[in-house]
Amino acid sequence: MGPALGELTEGVALLSAMVSMPEGSLALLERRFAGQLDPDYYTPQQEEAAEPYLRPWTQPENQSSPVPNGGQKQPLTPAQEQDGLPAPAAGERPPIQAPSPAADTSHPVEAAYRGEILQENMAGASAGLISYGYGKLRNYTQVADEQVAEMMARGMNIHLANTQEPQVLIVHTHATESYEPYDSPDYDLRNTWRSTESGENMIAVGEALAQELREAGIGVVHDTTLHDYPSYNGSYERSAETIKGYLSQYPTIQVVLDVHRDAVQREENLIVKPVTEIGGKKAAQLMIITGSDDGTMDIPHWQENLQFAAQLQNAIETDWPHLTRPIFFCYRKYNMDLTTGSLLLEVGTQANTLEEATYTARLVGRSLARLLNENRQPPDTASQAPADSAAPSQASTSSAASTTPS
Numbered sequence: 001m002g003p004a005l006g007e008l009t010e011g012v013a014l015l016s017a018m019v020s021m022p023e024g025s026l027a028l029l030e031r032r033f034a035g036q037l038d039p040d041y042y043t044p045q046q047e048e049a050a051e052p053y054l055r056p057w058t059q060p061e062n063q064s065s066p067v068p069n070g071g072q073k074q075p076l077t078p079a080q081e082q083d084g085l086p087a088p089a090a091g092e093r094p095p096i097q098a099p100s101p102a103a104d105t106s107h108p109v110e111a112a113y114r115g116e117i118l119q120e121n122m123a124g125a126s127a128g129l130i131s132y133g134y135g136k137l138r139n140y141t142q143v144a145d146e147q148v149a150e151m152m153a154r155g156m157n158i159h160l161a162n163t164q165e166p167q168v169l170i171v172h173t174h175a176t177e178s179y180e181p182y183d184s185p186d187y188d189l190r191n192t193w194r195s196t197e198s199g200e201n202m203i204a205v206g207e208a209l210a211q212e213l214r215e216a217g218i219g220v221v222h223d224t225t226l227h228d229y230p231s232y233n234g235s236y237e238r239s240a241e242t243i244k245g246y247l248s249q250y251p252t253i254q255v256v257l258d259v260h261r262d263a264v265q266r267e268e269n270l271i272v273k274p275v276t277e278i279g280g281k282k283a284a285q286l287m288i289i290t291g292s293d294d295g296t297m298d299i300p301h302w303q304e305n306l307q308f309a310a311q312l313q314n315a316i317e318t319d320w321p322h323l324t325r326p327i328f329f330c331y332r333k334y335n336m337d338l339t340t341g342s343l344l345l346e347v348g349t350q351a352n353t354l355e356e357a358t359y360t361a362r363l364v365g366r367s368l369a370r371l372l373n374e375n376r377q378p379p380d381t382a383s384q385a386p387a388d389s390a391a392p393s394q395a396s397t398s399s400a401a402s403t404t405p406s
Contacts, residue, residue, distance in 0.1 A: 212365025
């Protein structure tokens with residue numbers, strides 16, 4: 001790899017969810033939310049005085065909230081039951097449990113370069129979370145918790161047309177993000193967790209997600225552009241142009257997912273691995289990020305993105321309890337101004353393995369496919385254009401090819 005990627009990560013203590021920050025926004029977030037951020041998500045050395053408008057958490061953890069459709073799911077087909085994924089959950093939800101110890105101790109790291117990996121189930125047992133169904137959200141905005149809860153409870157707002165044209169776009173602003181090679185208690189301090197090989201980075205994770213959607217009859221375009229290589233700076237600007245190209249080429253696209261992996265570092269030589277176990281296998285926990293607008297973000301349809309995020313997380317949690325971390329709701333843009341069904345997905349952290357991440361992508365894809373198929377337009381309206389012509393994301397096309405628009 002080029003030196004730019006190695007230099008970027010060397011010796012840097014990364015905030016959880018902030019490794020994916022658009023250029024120039026990290027300092028803004030620190031000013032707004034330092035001192036307010038949960039220590040699980042924030043490096044202590046970087047704390048600063050909180051802005052006066054920030055308020056303490058007041059919402060009780062055990063707030064009751066509706067579970068849409070009683071949490072019922074469509075049964076799996078025989079082919080799905082034989083594809084290696086477990087059956088969705090049924091009955092009572094299990095308690096949040098600590099993950100099993102690291103399974104691989106056969107690849108020791110030289111003591112001089114050894115760092116510690118802390119495995120942790122980050123499903124959200126702490127107080128101060130807003131709930132909807134089985135999902136939870138951390139509110140890092142000035143929007144009142146009650147207003148956020150009301151938006152989350154509005155129901156499903158994405159309704160796919162009955163067409164084989166592409167309706168989901170998967171992209172990677174930071175495609176070269178990668179993972180630990182082993183389920184180990186230690187990591188090598190020299191690791192940059194970056195790779196330009198599509199079988200080792202976020203492209204592999206995005207493809208696992210895309211394949212589940214395709215198998216469920218949903219048209220998908222998976223873009224494999226390395227927007228962060230050879231230059232990391234400007235990644236979001238480049239991915240914005242890619243997204244705009246696809247929306248123009250395929251006006252049927254209603255959902256745009258920017259798939260990343262997170263990075264959580266608590267101490268200088270300690271990184272956190274968010275993990276749970278589903279069907280007897282370790283799965284990297286997913287964090288959905290959706291942005292709000294305080295008048296400076298220019299995201300006119302941020303409420304629709306939040307609405308979709310809540311529905312997606314509840315669908316995942318209905319099927320696979322504790323697979324997700326709380327939604328990260330913040331003042332970030334992440335190209336979410338381009339569509340009304342736009343989310344950023346953080347699949348695990350640098351401490352997870354690729355196997356854990358792709359397993360999660362398949363589980364998430366299964367739940368997303370169910371959610372989208374259960375909420376398709378009625379057949380008699382399939383040929384009609386979406387009602388909200390102001391939303392630039394509503395539209396379609398055919399292939400599931402991994403291409404970049406010209």
